[in-house]
Amino acid sequence: MADSIIELKNVSTVYEGERVPAIRDIDLTIESGEFVAIIGPNGAGKTTLLETINGLLPHTRGQVRVLGQDVARFGTQLRSQIGYVPQEFQFDETTPVLVRDVVLMGRYGRIGLFRRPTAEDYAQVQEALELLGLAELAERPLGKLSGGQQQKVLLARALAKEPKILLLDEPFSHLDCAAREEVAELITRWHRERSLTVLLVLHDLEAIPQSCHRVVLLNGGRIRHDGARERVVRAFTLAHRE
Numbered sequence: 001m002a003d004s005i006i007e008l009k010n011v012s013t014v015y016e017g018e019r020v021p022a023i024r025d026i027d028l029t030i031e032s033g034e035f036v037a038i039i040g041p042n043g044a045g046k047t048t049l050l051e052t053i054n055g056l057l058p059h060t061r062g063q064v065r066v067l068g069q070d071v072a073r074f075g076t077q078l079r080s081q082i083g084y085v086p087q088e089f090q091f092d093e094t095t096p097v098l099v100r101d102v103v104l105m106g107r108y109g110r111i112g113l114f115r116r117p118t119a120e121d122y123a124q125v126q127e128a129l130e131l132l133g134l135a136e137l138a139e140r141p142l143g144k145l146s147g148g149q150q151q152k153v154l155l156a157r158a159l160a161k162e163p164k165i166l167l168l169d170e171p172f173s174h175l176d177c178a179a180r181e182e183v184a185e186l187i188t189r190w191h192r193e194r195s196l197t198v199l200l201v202l203h204d205l206e207a208i209p210q211s212c213h214r215v216v217l218l219n220g221g222r223i224r225h226d227g228a229r230e231r232v233v234r235a236f237t238l239a240h241r242e
Contacts, residue, residue: 004065005165005197006030006053011062013052021060022048023221035191035198037208037229039236040218046201047087049218050167053199054084067164080109083158087169087201091150095143102142102153103128106160128156131186147174155183159190166190169201184209205233 011026023045030036038046051057052064055075064071066078083106106128107121129135132152137145142153151174158166168187172180188211191198202208208215208229215232217225225232 003032004029005032005034005067006199007063007065008053009063011052011059011064013048013057013059015048015057021221023052023218026062026223028216028223028226030197030199032197033191033195034214035188035209035212036200036214036216037212038199038201038216038218039203039205039208039232040224042203044218045221046218047169048221050084050169050199050201054079054082054167080161081163082165082167083161083163084167085151085154085158085169085171087173089150089154091143093143095141097142098138099134099140099142099145099153100125100129100138103134103156103160106157109161124160124162125156128160131159132156133182148176148179151175152179152183155186162194164197166196166198166200168198170203171200172202172204172207180207205236208233 006029008026008028012021012024014021026049038049040046048057052059053066053071055071055078058072067081069078071078103125104117104121107117107124111117111121129138132155134152134156137149142150145153151171155171171187172183175183184207187198187200188209190196191211212229214227215229216223217232217236225235
């Protein structure tokens with residue numbers, strides 16, 4: 001029997017200065033090795049859910065456990081085992097940091113603050129760069145890349161971390177159709193070959209990989225449906241026709 005790797009019990013999260021919870025009364029269990037898509041309209045709470053799981057937003061009620069530990073207490077340690085790609089990112093064209101160094105940042109949780117990267121660290125960085133088709137851009141400043149290329153760099157950083165969990169917030173948003181298919185296949189391969197647990201936030205239903213085990217539909221900060229891909233997508237589509 002699979003082990004629960006993420007557990008939320010009666011969780012609500014309220015942004016500072018707000019009164020209405022962005023997510024409320026969330027009960028969600030993700031088993032180790034699952035591939036779950038999270039869908040819903042704008043403002044449904046999808047990003048808030050990922051940030052709560054990642055310990056970036058403190059929940060105001062309930063309990064969040066990741067890898068068996070309380071996120072409120074052990075968030076920093078847990079994030080060293082979580083690959084996270086945010087939806088919103090913007091790097092000024094004057095940003096001088098090189099692509100290779102950004103990807104190497106994904107290794108810092110393993111390296112530690114006062115240790116130098118090893119040959120293994122650099123090998124993982126190179127592998128991630130090659131998988132995302134970024135090897136030729138390794139010495140380029142991040143700010144000089146296109147939005148789609150920058151998004152691939154963040155994906156490479158997440159992969160280089162060798163995480164147990166991937167939290168991906170709209171990872172296809174800056175990619176063209178060809179790159180979207182390529183990255184979707186790569187994410188599917190990571191999941192399959194590395195036994196990763198993947199939570200993938202999407203607004204485009206057609207972008208849900210066929211290999212997803214489950215789809216969770218959020219609306220109004222609550223889970224409205226949770227189950228097989230076809231059933232949840234049908235429910236979402238019907239709701240928007242009414």
